[in-house]
Amino acid sequence: VWKNSLSGMAETYASEANGLDDDDMAGLALTNRGLQCGIPSLAACTGIQELELECLGLSFNSCAALGVISPQMAALLKLSLKGNSIDDDCVQVLVRGLVQCRHLYELNLNKNLIGDNGLELLVQGLPTSVDSLELSDNEVTLSRQLPLSRFKALNLGGNELSSVCPRVIAASLADPECRLETLYLDNIGIGDEENRLEYIFDLLCDTANINATHGSNHTLGFLGHVADIPQGIKMLLELNSDQDKSCVAAKKILLTNRHLDMRPLFDWEFDLLPYMVTWLDRFAESLLDLKLSSIFQFVRAMPVDFVDKVTEEKGQKCCRNSLWPW
Numbered sequence: 001v002w003k004n005s006l007s008g009m010a011e012t013y014a015s016e017a018n019g020l021d022d023d024d025m026a027g028l029a030l031t032n033r034g035l036q037c038g039i040p041s042l043a044a045c046t047g048i049q050e051l052e053l054e055c056l057g058l059s060f061n062s063c064a065a066l067g068v069i070s071p072q073m074a075a076l077l078k079l080s081l082k083g084n085s086i087d088d089d090c091v092q093v094l095v096r097g098l099v100q101c102r103h104l105y106e107l108n109l110n111k112n113l114i115g116d117n118g119l120e121l122l123v124q125g126l127p128t129s130v131d132s133l134e135l136s137d138n139e140v141t142l143s144r145q146l147p148l149s150r151f152k153a154l155n156l157g158g159n160e161l162s163s164v165c166p167r168v169i170a171a172s173l174a175d176p177e178c179r180l181e182t183l184y185l186d187n188i189g190i191g192d193e194e195n196r197l198e199y200i201f202d203l204l205c206d207t208a209n210i211n212a213t214h215g216s217n218h219t220l221g222f223l224g225h226v227a228d229i230p231q232g233i234k235m236l237l238e239l240n241s242d243q244d245k246s247c248v249a250a251k252k253i254l255l256t257n258r259h260l261d262m263r264p265l266f267d268w269e270f271d272l273l274p275y276m277v278t279w280l281d282r283f284a285e286s287l288l289d290l291k292l293s294s295i296f297q298f299v300r301a302m303p304v305d306f307v308d309k310v311t312e313e314k315g316q317k318c319c320r321n322s323l324w325p326w
């Protein structure tokens with residue numbers, strides 16, 4: 001990535017930028033406060049892929065200008081606006097343009113002034129291509145329900161989150177469409193880290209019953225730089241890192257159930273038995289006792305049809321009996 005630091009005024013920047021080929025505009029970092037008024041000149045940089053406008057004091061007017069020209073930067077992949085004065089009003093004008101950047105996948109807004117309203121605007125207004133959102137050291141509180149599950153990586157570290165934030169996060173992680181793989185929650189100011197992580201375990205592996213375990217969150221694999229994560233949560237996060245989510249669900253079921261209750265499957269009689277055996281062979285290969293007990297339950301409950309040799313000769317009459325006397 002080629003990065004150019006320009007120290008002149010906006011006119012100098014404009015002449016420099018207009019002289020660059022698209023292939024040279026893979027990345028561009030601006031470091032001078034005087035360049036804020038030169039943002040409209042970025043419209044000529046249609047091939048830019050990475051743009052950094054960091055620690056420039058950018059606020060409403062700058063964000064409005066950036067929102068106007070950002071649709072012209074169709075190749076933009078990464079945008080960093082950290083360390084500015086961007087608040088919720090700035091976000092509103094910014095996302096109007098960013099929604100047209102359909103290849104943008106990473107947005108860094110760390111160290112700004114964004115609150116819950118701004119976060120909601122980002123969730124609703126950013127293009128679906130955005131997988132990673134950095135919002136550390138802002139003014140986010142999560143004091144109301146916000147859908148966080150659309151991102152793959154979300155950084156909320158360093159925000160003074162409210163006491164209800166665990167419920168907000170829990171609702172997002174419980175969403176069947178949740179895409180969150182990485183979540184940063186360090187230094188969020190709501191008590192010691194170990195206690196506030198207790199609710200995470202049930203979200204990653206609900207042990208109420210097999211269906212609840214199967215419906216747990218199987219995507220979250222990393223909790224950022226949180227110290228002293230309980231060993232049980234570490235194990236579940238590691239399990240979630242497996243891309244085969246059906247395998248993740250099966251492993252959690254086997255970890256939390258030494259005995260599988262086959263009774264809900266009895267209505268299908270032997271039709272379901274081959275699938276059950278295949279499932280056990282795939283996921284419980286080393287758990288012989290569990291495999292045998294599961295098959296025993298299944299077969300014991302099923303009546304067996306057999307053909308009596310004598311009656312078979314008299315019209316193939318079938319008799320019904322039971323394999324076991326109890």
